[in-house]
Amino acid sequence: MAKHQQRKEKAGVQRKKPGRRPGLSRNKILAMALGIANEQGLDALTLRRLANQLNVAPMAIYRYFGNKEELLNEMFDYVSSLPDLEACSSENWHEEVCNAYAAVRENLVSHPGILPLLTQRYGVGEMTQRSTERVLQSLKRSGMHDEARARTNCALIAYTVGFAVLQSAVRHQQELAGIDSDEEWRALGAERLASLPAEDYPERVKLAPYIADIVSDKQFRFGLDLLLKNLD
Amino acid sequence: MAKHQQRKEKAGVQRKKPGRRPGLSRNKILAMALGIANEQGLDALTLRRLANQLNVAPMAIYRYFGNKEELLNEMFDYVSSLPDLEACSSENWHEEVCNAYAAVRENLVSHPGILPLLTQRYGVGEMTQRSTERVLQSLKRSGMHDEARARTNCALIAYTVGFAVLQSAVRHQQELAGIDSDEEWRALGAERLASLPAEDYPERVKLAPYIADIVSDKQFRFGLDLLLKNLD
């Protein structure tokens, strides 16, 4: 015994069978995969790199996931299940719906790695199953008729997904440019817009500061309010 | 001469210098790359496969694009420049804006291959430069004040992008399921929703047919109208 005693232990919790090496698990693999995808992008998520980070041979992963596709599906479903819409309650239904989609958006942008998966996977998982049910019930309090309620919610989903995609893209460009501060980035964008030829782009020049604010919290809320305004 | 005479000629147009082999060109590569990405998905777009389809060695492509990233950027910019917003004019500004975003959406969903690129690239290209200017001018006719006009347009962009992403995902799932007809797919979705446990998902069960209509033209227009309704 005491073979690999030097290996640093991450707090001596959770060993199922004493005396045995911790080994792998679906959760450990999933967590590491999400970490790589979110920090270095989905393209950087490689079974070989993943295995390397887990101190394991590449093939070990196949004991837990049939193939990479299955791992990606699991990642997508897991992230989709994260937003806690119970915590979004409010006496005001309008506020409750806004809170819910704010939570969904925050969840998406804080997991940029899985965003590309959105173009191929449609969430029967959780985000549009349990959550949608909850939001539809919030919307019921608005007194809207059935079809309008359902369609308004679908529009909210599209808007939120699109906003997250744009936000993720902007952030990526911002990182490429090496700019840390969001305000600085916004100011640069506004400047660039304002210095366009005014005869070709009069509107973009005039509205530069607002257009440059495209992925702020304020802008997100503005869109949500538009989609819900006709019910007030 | 007459070396490869058997090679089928695609109508004898466009040879620049007679007697010389057509050779490659940025446009030829771009067109083939877009074809592969849209028909088989972005993951299937491989420099080696692309070169193979062009009857050329993989390295030939590097004479025209510095690397794959540059090719992808070019593809993105090209597709972004496609929608013809001039053709969307209408005496009614509301109709004009709807036409414009309908064109943008149609363009996106008919180029599903470049959708994943949206999560990393932010269109300074054309879609949100020349087009945005035009739409902002249409919105000016609504009499809205500056900030509201700019923010409404940003919301329209997010909505349209998100809708295209959802539509592409749904189509992908539909293809996986091997179902050709959109109506059949919608009916299946509605059935699946309606057969959920009514005590857990009362709203989803009741609103099943509308929820299943999430990526139709009608639903898209519904969302556009919501975003523009407060101006009527």
Next chain:
DNA sequence: ACCTGAACACCGTTCAAGT
């Protein structure tokens, strides 16, 4: 100027072993 071919370090995945 335009294209090729061999080579390198990577990738997902199969198969046959190890303990």
Next chain:
DNA sequence: ACCTGAACACCGTTCAAGT
């Protein structure tokens, strides 16, 4: 049951040649 190692067909890209 759980993990490894070698091998295969692929990938993007570099470098040195060919015409």
